[in-house]
Each structure stands twice: as structure tokens, then as C-alpha cells.
Amino acid sequence: MDWYVTKNIRRAVPTEEIPCWPYARFYTETTEKLIEGERYHCALYFGVPAADGRGLIFYVLLADDATGEVLLASWKYGYYDEEEVPSLTARFPAMHPFEREITEQFGIRFSGHPFDKPLRFAQDRADRGLTLNNYPFWRADDPSLHEVNVGPIHAGIIEPGVFRFVCNGERIVHLEIVLGFQHRGVERLMRETGNRLRQTTLAETIAGDSAVSHAAAFCQVAEGFAGWRCGALDAERAVAAEMERMAMHMADTGALCMDTGYQLGQVACEALRTMTINTTQRWCGNRFGKGLIRPFGTRFPLTPEKRELMAGNVTDIRRRYEEAGQDIFTSPSVLARFEDCGTVTRQQMIRIGAVGMAARSAGLKRDVRYTHPYGAYAETVEHNPVVLEQGDVMARAMLRYREALQSADSVLALLGREPETDLPEPDFGRRWPGNALSFVLTEGWRGEICHAAVTGPDGEVLAYKIKDPSLHNWYALSLAVRGAGISDFPVCNKSFDLSYCGHDL
Amino acid sequence: MISFLFVLTAAVFLTGIINRTRALLSGRKGVRLFQHLYNVRLLLSKGAVYSPVTGALFRAVPAVCLAASVTAALLVPMGPYPALLHFEGDMVAFAYLLALSRAALILGALDTGSSFEGMGASREALYGALIEPGLFFFFGTLALMTGHTSFTSVFGALGAGTPEMVVVTVLLAYILVKVVLVEGGRIPVDDPRTHLELTMVHEVMELDYGGVDLGLLTVGSWIKTASLATVAAGTIASVFGQGGASALTVCALVAAVGVIVGTVESFRARNRLNRNATYIVTVSALALFAFLLVYVLSLNLNIE
Numbered sequence: 001m002d003w004y005v006t007k008n009i010r011r012a013v014p015t016e017e018i019p020c021w022p023y024a025r026f027y028t029e030t031t032e033k034l035i036e037g038e039r040y041h042c043a044l045y046f047g048v049p050a051a052d053g054r055g056l057i058f059y060v061l062l063a064d065d066a067t068g069e070v071l072l073a074s075w076k077y078g079y080y081d082e083e084e085v086p087s088l089t090a091r092f093p094a095m096h097p098f099e100r101e102i103t104e105q106f107g108i109r110f111s112g113h114p115f116d117k118p119l120r121f122a123q124d125r126a127d128r129g130l131t132l133n134n135y136p137f138w139r140a141d142d143p144s145l146h147e148v149n150v151g152p153i154h155a156g157i158i159e160p161g162v163f164r165f166v167c168n169g170e171r172i173v174h175l176e177i178v179l180g181f182q183h184r185g186v187e188r189l190m191r192e193t194g195n196r197l198r199q200t201t202l203a204e205t206i207a208g209d210s211a212v213s214h215a216a217a218f219c220q221v222a223e224g225f226a227g228w229r230c231g232a233l234d235a236e237r238a239v240a241a242e243m244e245r246m247a248m249h250m251a252d253t254g255a256l257c258m259d260t261g262y263q264l265g266q267v268a269c270e271a272l273r274t275m276t277i278n279t280t281q282r283w284c285g286n287r288f289g290k291g292l293i294r295p296f297g298t299r300f301p302l303t304p305e306k307r308e309l310m311a312g313n314v315t316d317i318r319r320r321y322e323e324a325g326q327d328i329f330t331s332p333s334v335l336a337r338f339e340d341c342g343t344v345t346r347q348q349m350i351r352i353g354a355v356g357m358a359a360r361s362a363g364l365k366r367d368v369r370y371t372h373p374y375g376a377y378a379e380t381v382e383h384n385p386v387v388l389e390q391g392d393v394m395a396r397a398m399l400r401y402r403e404a405l406q407s408a409d410s411v412l413a414l415l416g417r418e419p420e421t422d423l424p425e426p427d428f429g430r431r432w433p434g435n436a437l438s439f440v441l442t443e444g445w446r447g448e449i450c451h452a453a454v455t456g457p458d459g460e461v462l463a464y465k466i467k468d469p470s471l472h473n474w475y476a477l478s479l480a481v482r483g484a485g486i487s488d489f490p491v492c493n494k495s496f497d498l499s500y501c502g503h504d505l
Numbered sequence: 506m507i508s509f510l511f512v513l514t515a516a517v518f519l520t521g522i523i524n525r526t527r528a529l530l531s532g533r534k535g536v537r538l539f540q541h542l543y544n545v546r547l548l549l550s551k552g553a554v555y556s557p558v559t560g561a562l563f564r565a566v567p568a569v570c571l572a573a574s575v576t577a578a579l580l581v582p583m584g585p586y587p588a589l590l591h592f593e594g595d596m597v598a599f600a601y602l603l604a605l606s607r608a609a610l611i612l613g614a615l616d617t618g619s620s621f622e623g624m625g626a627s628r629e630a631l632y633g634a635l636i637e638p639g640l641f642f643f644f645g646t647l648a649l650m651t652g653h654t655s656f657t658s659v660f661g662a663l664g665a666g667t668p669e670m671v672v673v674t675v676l677l678a679y680i681l682v683k684v685v686l687v688e689g690g691r692i693p694v695d696d697p698r699t700h701l702e703l704t705m706v707h708e709v710m711e712l713d714y715g716g717v718d719l720g721l722l723t724v725g726s727w728i729k730t731a732s733l734a735t736v737a738a739g740t741i742a743s744v745f746g747q748g749g750a751s752a753l754t755v756c757a758l759v760a761a762v763g764v765i766v767g768t769v770e771s772f773r774a775r776n777r778l779n780r781n782a783t784y785i786v787t788v789s790a791l792a793l794f795a796f797l798l799v800y801v802l803s804l805n806l807n808i809e
Contacts, residue, residue, distance in 0.1 A: 148620040148703075156700040170624070170778065259704075261696040261775035267531040333693065333773040336780070486624070487778035490701040 003029070003062075004072040008372035010224035012436035015454065018072045020057065023085045026075035030060060034092045038364065039066050041353045043441060043450045045098035047077075047106055048463040051435070051456045054079045056106060061439060061452065065371040070441070077108060087113040094353025097471045120180030120504050132162065138176055140166040145173060148486065152181050159500035163489070170485050175478045182504035190464035196222060196295060196428035199464075203451075204290050207468055207502035212237075212244045213444030214466070215293035217451040220374070222295040224438035225453070226430055232420035234375035236302055239310075239414050240280070240289050242407040245445040246314075247276040249404035250321060252497045256397050257328060259491045260337040268324040272317050279313040282306070294426035301423040302415070311415045318408035325401040338394035342480035342492035345391055354476050356447010356469045358496055361399045362391030368443040375442075380417070381410050396495040434459045446470060446499065468502030508583035508735075511755075516578075516724075516731035517542065519763045523691075526767025541723075548720035556713055559616050566613030567714065567721035573606035574728040581732045582657040584742060584755040591657040596644040599656070599736075600637070603688065603729060607633045610722075614710035621702045625709030628778070632694065632706070632785055636687050639789030642796040643680055646673070647740070649799045656736065663743035669802050674744045676795045681737035682765055683788045689730040692770040694781050704778065734762040 001019035021029065033040040044061040055078045062071040077085075087110035088095040099110050100119040110116070118130055132152070140147060145168055152160040160181035166174040186206055190199055203218035204211040216237050223229060254269030277287040284292035284300040292300055302310075328334055344354075346363040359366040367385035369377040377383050386402045388395040432438075432455050439452035447469030454462045473496060480492045521538040528535025555564065580595045580602075582588040588595070611630055614622035648654050650670070651662035663674070687694050690707030702709055711722050738758030742751070776784055 146620065148624070150703065155702060169627075257774070259699075259701065261692045261699065261770070262773065263527060263531050263771050267533070331774065333776075337774050337777055341777070485777070485779055487704040489703050 005069050006072065007068060008070055008368070008374045008441045009378075010220055010229055010438070010440065011227050012225045012433055012438050013072065015435045015437055018059065018074050018437065020074045020076055023075050023077075026058075026060075026073060027086055027088065029073065030062070030088060031091065033062055033064075033071065034088070034094075037350050040064055040071075041355070041366070042092075042095060042098065043070070043448065044439070044452055044465055044467050045095065045102075046452070046463065046465045047102050047108075048454050050076070051462065055081070056108075058102065059437065059452070059454070061450065063372060063441065063448075065366060068372050070372065070439070072437070077106075084109040084111040086111055089113050089115060092353075093351050093475075094472065096475070118180070120183050132178070135178060137164050137178075138166065138174060140173070144168060152178075161500050165486060165489075167486055170487065172481050172484055172486050172489065175481050175489070177474055177478055179474070179500055179503050182501040184501070184505065186505045187464050187466055190218075190466070191461045194461075196430075200294055200428075201290075203466075204288075204293075206466055206505065207470075207499040208288065209248055209499065210244065210444045210446065210449070210468070210502065212240045212289040212293055213442055213449050214451075214468075215289075216241060217440050217442045217449050217466075219293055219295040220440040220442070221438045221451045221453050222430070222432075224440060225432040225436060225455075226296075228296060229375075230297075230424065231376075231379060233298060233423055235380055235414050235417065235420075236298060236423070237293060238376035238381060239302065239411055240283075240292055241442075241444070242411045242414075243276060243280050243314075244289060245407045246317070246404045246411070247273050247280070248445045248497075249400035249407070250276060250317075252494065253325070253328065253397060253400050253404075255494050255497070256338070256393070256491060257334070259494050260334060262328070262331065262334050265324065265328040265331075265334065268327070269321075272321050272324065275313060275317050279310055279317075282309060282313075294428075296427035296430070297424035299426060302419060304419055307415045307419060311412055314408050314411050314415070318405060318412075321401075321404060321408075325405075329398065329401065335394065337491060338397055339392060341393045341488050342484055342495060343390065343392040344476050344480045346389075348479050349391070349476065352475045352479070353472045354447075355472050356443070357396065357399050357403065357445070358447065358469075358473045358476050360385055360387050361395040363387060363389040366448070368441045368448050372441050374440065376414065377443075381413065383410075393491055393495040432459045432461070444469065446497070446502075447473065466505055468499055468505075470498040470500075470503040473498055474503060506589055507586040508581060509579055509589045511583040511586075511752075512578040512581050512728065512731050512735050515735055515759050516727040519731050519734060519759065520727055522760055522763030523767040523770070526764050527771050530768065530771040545720050545723055548715075548723070549717050551716035551720075553714075553716045553718050556617060558618050559713070563613045563616040563713070564718075566609045567718040567725070569609040570606040571721045571725040571728075573602045573609070574725040574732070577602035577606075578728050578732045580656060581735050582660055582739060583735060584660075584739065584752040586752070587657040587661075591655050593653070593655050593658075595655045595657075596647070596659075597654070599732075600640050600644065603640075604633065604637065606725065606729065610710050614713075617713045619713065621705075621709050622712060624703075625706055628706045628781075629710060632687060632781065635782060635785040635789060636684060639680065639785070639792040640684060642789065642792035643677060643684070646677060646792070646796045646799050649796065649803060656739070660739050660743050663740070671744050673795060673799055673802070674741055676791070676798075678737050678741035680788060680792050680795065681733065681740060682762060683791075685730060685733045685737065685762060686766065686769065687785055687788065688733055689726065689766070691766050693773060693776045694784065696775050704775075731759075734759050737762060 004018045043063045047056045047058045059074045090112040096115050148165040150163040152162045162178040164176045204215045206214040250269050250273040254266045257265030281287045349359050349362045349364045369383040370385045434457045437454045442449045450467040452465045456462045520541045579590040580599045611626040614626040647659045651659045653659045695706040738755045742754040
């Protein structure tokens, strides 16, 4: 059997149609695809206990950016198998979070893995002897180097994570990032409850700043099992997602200004971000859009009055943000901080499998809305991603600025359409079919979000897998600060603004 | 006595003026003018907590810093009022009292063994070393212009009011405002508001202090900033009045320093850290330029 080829559309894939190869063939086939570099990237690679309880099945989802196809395959690790299998990470560093996760969850070793360290310090990890105190950090034995440890508890209000720098004076030689302190077992909770409403609210909490994107991803997985779709509902979800993108990009523009000590830009952007999330609140009662996205329907249809109010606000926000951006990006003192700082090259981004705005800031045209259009992006909104070449903090800041303006335009275009009168109410009762896999790729404001669910013979959930773009992109931060001054780390970090809890789940 | 009291008052007001300027320029109402005093009162009413790896040196630092700043403030005259303590050469004493406070803070930071504080100490030592020539060229210029090496007699003797001297004095005041930015740890050299340990210079060295010790260090740095601001104001004020500036002018000019610092902090971003050295050397180079300018002028001018 060859790769199972499908598109990023809502449908249930019967698991028996997905090829199940021996590992050797799986390795060769995957290598053949990934070796092309830019075209394919691994969207998800995860293990599921086999339905008969004998062994594990590992599914891989490869996204083909050239054709918009998604390739599915699997391999089986039998009950009595003990041997190590060759590591894909050794050839494709982008695979490292997936293989590390598999090792951590199931104790399967990959031979030749260059970065064989725990991905998260989860409670249900395979090796319970590991703690932060004996974490195998890379060490610097050279007397001219020194180590600086930051975290896991930080000043300010950011989430926990360890940053271990190896420095030569003020210059960073290497940065190692250890996460996992936010692990809540979201995937397990999603898997164990059959309550769709609870699953939806859980999805909203995967990463608090991407509540809409993750909830929409979950809903599309649920709707995929039923093969259900509704164009008008998709359009409203796109409005919500673009509002979230606007709000977060503005917040991060402000935060970048704050980290460089540029007060004027900071206060201007913070105010606009507040206006944006308050507009979402006028729509659904919650500033982060919690409660707005529900499977098979909505409780908050966009009435003509709401459309008018939101369009007015968004027009105003767009105009003011454009002014603020022009001020920020023409200030010499700000440009001196942003330009040529924290550069990640296009080649590096491909190697680590970066997605989303981090990839686009380095010339890699990776945007699910464009490569694998879904929902409204497949029908009503034709999305043309913003791509910049430099890959430095400036590029990421500028990308945020231009994407936020673009999102505002999309919102206005969607709001200007004739409102749909009868949107369905949410439906939490539908059962999921047996022996099926449903997945979805969506573009959150950080980048590609992937959710997938696999069901057993009776429709029980064997695995619910979540991938936040942060999983890939944290490594980009390590590369960005290599060779930079240690005092530039905060602004580099903020330019990516990756999620800790989205990574830790 | 009046001048010393003035410096203390300026120390209290200056932080308030800077905060208020920043708030107004960013479209906010801002905290009350004396919020920082309430904060310090809170700190002073608390005890102190010490890391077990620190020694006696670490504990002595806040007192040394505050004492050095207060002693330096004793040497600063205000307009027509002489300094409480003045003698020939007190300008040098002033510079080294500030340096003493800095050295103490650096040693205290190193005593903690923290990697952050080590980095902060190394940055502070570098900036201190680079700004010191600037300060001395500044004092040298004043001495060259007046033939005195005491603030009180210098400001008494300045104010010849010739156009050349006005130019030089304005240049000197400009230099000293920049010195205030560097010594006070303000933007663009340092960001007093940041919570990011890796980018801090002055703040990071205070990270291990809490309660009463932190209060003393904070008050010490206010007094230091106020002393420098008063010297800057005195320099430029001496041009206006014949035979010494009026007290009112000095007051206004000190307030102006606060407004300038607040404005700079509102309208520009911080330097990248590795450009700070260049920035500070530029200040010192300007001071050297002022010194040479006065030297050349003194060959033609009627200066005793």
C-alpha cells in the first residue's frame, strides 16, 4: 500500500485504509519525502496503543505544501518487539520533538538520536528517574565560557521554562531550552472524557492566547468524524480567528516595544489590543473568544447590528495601528534594536521544520490558509501570505504588523458579506464512528495547529493528539540567539512569543 | 545647609517628575507624584532577607552606598548658596564618592555569586570606567574656566557671560545631562522599569537586596541623581545671573532635567547593550572637546 493521500478537509479516514508498514519501509518512505526539504514537513507523528491492546501503532501526517495534500501512513511496534529503531531525527532535525515524545511516552528508543532528551517532564513519562536536577544539560568545560541559568520561575508574568545559556562573556554560544513545567495532561483529559462540551472547553485552554484557534481545530475534528460542514459557520469562525490574530500581533508589537524600552509604541499597541479583544467581547461575552467556538453550530451568530459595530471598531483599530506601526518602524532607536538581531536563516527554518509566522519571516511560505486552505479560506477568503526574507527580529515585528493589517481587511471583508439567518445551534451529542482518524490543520496566529483523533472499534477515543506550532518553533529561538548578545535574548524571545503550555500540553 | 536640603528635596521630586512626564507623554494619568516615597516607606518598614551564600560585605553595601551619596550631596552648592562642605578639590572628592558607591555595589553583587549579578557588575564596571574620564574632563573644564577646583567657588566665579562662555556652558550642561542618564541608569543606557534580568545593568545588582536594604539603595540612587542634576543646573544657571545664579533658576533647571529624562525615556528605545560603550565614550569625547575648547579659548580670553 502506498501513502494515504487526502486533503485538509473535514472527513473521517478509516484507519484500515492507512498503510501500516514495517519500520524499515516507513523509514525509507518518510525519508524520501522529507529529503525534499521545503516541500514536505511533518505535521504530526504520534503513537496510539493498538485497538487489540497488542502493540503500538505510530501514525505520521506529512503536509505537502506544493499540492495541499496531506499524506498519512503508520508503522507498528509489536507487543514483543524490543529492538531500537533508527532515528529519523538523525537526518531530519525537525522530527526531534515527535521522537522525543514517543521515547518519553512509550519508552521506545531511537538509535542514533542526536538529541535524546525528555521533551516534557510529564508525570506519566516512561523514565521517572529524571528530574530537573539531573537533566543532562549540554555542559561547557572551556574555562572561557560560563553558564547562565534562567528560570523555571521568571520575573514578570511569563510562564515557566528553563533557559540554560552557555556564554562567552556577553555573547551566547548556545542556548538550551527545557520545558514541561506546564504539563497538565490535556491530551489524556481530551481522550478520557466523552463529553464534547468539556472537550471543547479543554481545547480552549490548550494555549490561552490561541483559545479560538485551538477550539476551532477541535470542532473541525469533531465535525470531520461526521463529515459535516457549514460555510456560513466557517466564515464566522474565520472572523474570530482573524480577530485573535490581530489582537495577539498587536499585543506582541507592544511587548517588543516594551522590551526595548520604547514606551510610546508600547502604550499605543496595548491600547489597540484592548480595543480588539473588547470587540470580541461585545460579540460573544468573552475577550478571548471563549465560548464562541462550538461544534456543529454557534450560540453567537453575527447579527447585522453586531456586524456593524465590529466593522466600525475594526476599521478604527486598523487605521490607528497603521499609524502606530509607521511611528514604530521609522524610529531609529527601535530599528537599531530590531534589525540584524536574532537572525534565523531560511535553511535553518526548513531544517527544524518551523511553521507559521516564524517561518514566513525567514522567507519560507508556510501558511496553512494558503497551502492547505480550510473552511472559509477554501471558499470565501483568498489568502495570500505575507512573506519576508530577513528572518530577524525586525522581520518578525514587521510580519506581525502587516499580518494584523491583513487580518483586519479579512475581517472587514467577511463582515461585509450578507449575514446568514439560520446558523445551527451547537450539537454535543454526536457519536464518533469506529476505527477512524480525523485530523485538521489550521493556522493560528503563531502558525500551524494540528489536531488529530483516532477512534477504536466502538468509537472510543484511542488518542487525541494536539500540536501547537510552538513545538517546532522553540528550536528557532535557540538558533536565533546563537552568537547574539545575551541582553538581546528577551527581545528575540518576544519576537517569537511561543507558548509554553501549548508545548507542554 | 540650604543647598544640601535642596539636593534632598530635589531627590524626592526628581523621580516624581520623571514618572509624571512619562505618564503624561504616554497618555496616562500616572501614579501620584510621591508614590515612590510610599514605596520606599514600605521597603524601609520591612526587615531584610539575606541569601546564605553572602557575607558581611554584601550587608554593608547599602549603608556604604547611601553614605557615599549623602556625602557627595554635601559638596554640591545650589545657586547663590554655598555647599555645606567645600574645599579646594572637592570636585575630585565628589567624583570618587560616586565611584565608591558604584564599587561597593559591584562588590556586593559579586558577593552573591549569581550569574545575573556578575554580568550586571561587569557592565556597570565598564560603564563606570568609561564615564569617569568624561566627568573629569568636565571638572577640568570648569577648573580651567575659573581657576578653582571647588564647586562653590567655581559656580561663584562662572557667569562672566561672554558669548563663548555661554556656548561652553551649554555644552557642559548637555554633557552632564548625559552623565545623569548614564549614572542614574536611565534609558538609553539602562531601563529602570524592565523586569528582564538579562538586560539589566543597575537593577540586577540590587536583585538580592530586599526590604530596608533595597530602600537604602533606592534613596542613595535618588540622591546621586539629584546631586548630578543640581550640578548640571548650577552650571547652566551660572550663565544667566551675574555673579551667581538665582535659586529659582536652579530649581527650574533641576525640574527641567527631570522633564528631559522623562521625555527621553518616552520617545526612544534603549540602546543595544553593546552600543552603550560607544554611547558613553561619545559623552566622554564631548567632555574632552569642551575641555580643549576652553583651553584654546583661554589662550585668547581674559581668564585669570
